[in-house]
Structures are given as C-alpha cells and as structure tokens.
Amino acid sequence: MSGPRAVVVAYRADWPDRAAAVASALEASLGPGAVRVEHIGSTSIPGMAAKDLLDMQVSVADLVAADATFGPPLASLGFERFGQESDHMPAGLDDDPANWAKRLWLRRGHPEGAVNLHVRRTGSPNERLALLFRDWFRAHPEAVPAYAAFKMALAGATDDLDAYTDTKDPVVDLVVVVAEEWARQTSWIP
Numbered sequence: 553m554s555g556p557r558a559v560v561v562a563y564r565a566d567w568p569d570r571a572a573a574v575a576s577a578l579e580a581s582l583g584p585g586a587v588r589v590e591h592i593g594s595t596s597i598p599g600m601a602a603k604d605l606l607d608m609q610v611s612v613a614d615l616v617a618a619d620a621t622f623g624p625p626l627a628s629l630g631f632e633r634f635g636q637e638s639d640h641m642p643a644g645l646d647d648d649p650a651n652w653a654k655r656l657w658l659r660r661g662h663p664e665g666a667v668n669l670h671v672r673r674t675g676s677p678n679e680r681l682a683l684l685f686r687d688w689f690r691a692h693p694e695a696v697p698a699y700a701a702f703k704m705a706l707a708g709a710t711d712d713l714d715a716y717t718d719t720k721d722p723v724v725d726l727v728v729v730v731a732e733e734w735a736r737q738t739s740w741i742p
Contacts, residue, residue: 558716560601560707563700567595570665571606578610578669581625585618587611587674592682594703597689601700605666609682611674618671619655631657631669639670639678642725652678681728683742688731691738699727 571591578589593607594600612618623633634656641652655671672679689696702723710716734740 556713557711558603558707558713560703561604562601563599564595564604567591567602567606571596571608573664574606574608574667577629578608581629582610582622585612585621587613590683590686592670592686593668596686597696599693599696599700600689601704605668607668607670607682609670609672609679611679612671613674615653615655615671615673622655622657622671626657626669630659630662631667632659634658639672639681640721640724642681642728643722644725645677647677651676654678680742684731684735684740685724685727687740687742688727688734691734695727699723 568591575589575591579586582589588609588611590596590609590611591606592609594602595604595606610618610622626633636656637653638649639652639654641647641649653673653676657669657671659665659667659669670682672682689699703720706716706719710719
C-alpha cells in the first residue's frame with residue numbers, strides 16, 4: 553500500500569456551505585491575485601458520493617507569481633504546499649503538458665474540514681476541465697447515481713488512494729468526452 557485508503561461517503565448537504573465559507577476566506581486572504589474561486593469536484597455536484605474533502609479551485613493569471621505570494625496567506629488558513637505541479641491530461645489529447653501545470657495546497661486536520669486547493673492558470677485546459685466536469689454533472693443529474701456507485705465500489709475494492717485515483721482517471725476521461733460534446737451543443741463556457 554502506497555497511501556491512505558479512499559473513503560467515499562454519500563453526498564453531504566453541508567458541503568456547499570462549507571465550500572462557500574472556504575471560498576470567502578480564500579478571496580479575503582488572497583485578494584486580487586485570485587481571479588476566480590470555485591467549488592469543484594464531486595462535493596460540488598448535488599447528490600454525488602465523494603471523499604469528505606472539498607476541492608476548491610483558484611484561477612490566477614500567473615502560477616509562478618501565485619506560488620511566490622500565496623504561501624503565507626494560505627498557511628494562515630491552515631494550508632500546506634504539496635509538491636504536485638501538474639494535472640492528469642485526459643487520454644487521447646495531444647497537448648503540451650505545460651498547459652496542465654498547477655499548484656496544489658492541502659488542508660488536513662482542520663476543524664472546518666479537509667480541502668484540496670488547486671491553483672490553475674486562467675484559461676488553461678485544466679482550469680476549464682474542472683469546471684466542465686462539475687457543470688456537466690449538474691446539468692445531467694441522471695448520470696450522478698451511476699458515477700457515485702462506481703466511486704463507492706472502487707473505494708471498497710482498493711486499500712490504496714493512489715490506485716483509486718489511477719483507476720478513476722480513465723473513467724473521468726470518458727465523462728469528459730461526453731461533456732465536451734454537451735459543451736459544444738450548448739455553447740457552454742466556464
């Protein structure tokens with residue numbers, strides 16, 4: 553086992569309020585460097601099972617500048633910088649990996665709950681993908697039970713968070729294919 557176990561729980565009605573509180577604190581602490589603050593990931597999708605861990609996204613004009621200036625204000629909110637500096641690129645994409653760069657801060661053991669804070673460049677494909685994934689599921693609530701059941705079964709089948717993530721990524725890639733078609737048909741923009 554290379555990491556902790558993924559524990560997926562049924563949707564919690566307090567996730568949106570918790571995310572709103574985190575977003576407010578981030579906006580106040582990071583100031584204008586945070587161009588956009590969003591609740592993303594499974595906890596942002598009504599009815600979706602998820603790890604009891606909020607995913608938040610801060611969009612910035614410059615990742616290097618954010619890396620240099622966000623450390624102290626994020627530390628005051630209980631966040632620690634994590635070394636991951638890129639996102640999974642969906643299968644089949646022929647793109648420069650540099651376009652998928654990000655910075656990641658984690659908040660663990662905090663009385664207001666755990667948070668993964670993804671800092672991504674405004675207009676980057678990974679910023680867009682996080683919002684598209686969320687918005688497609690919100691627009692297609694009929695797809696939520698199947699994806700939630702998949703996540704619960706996967707979490708029960710592996711003792712390793714890394715294996716959970718590695719298995720889930722290709723399924724997310726398939727969702728994105730369908731979501732991209734929906735985005736084209738509806739003229740969706742983040």
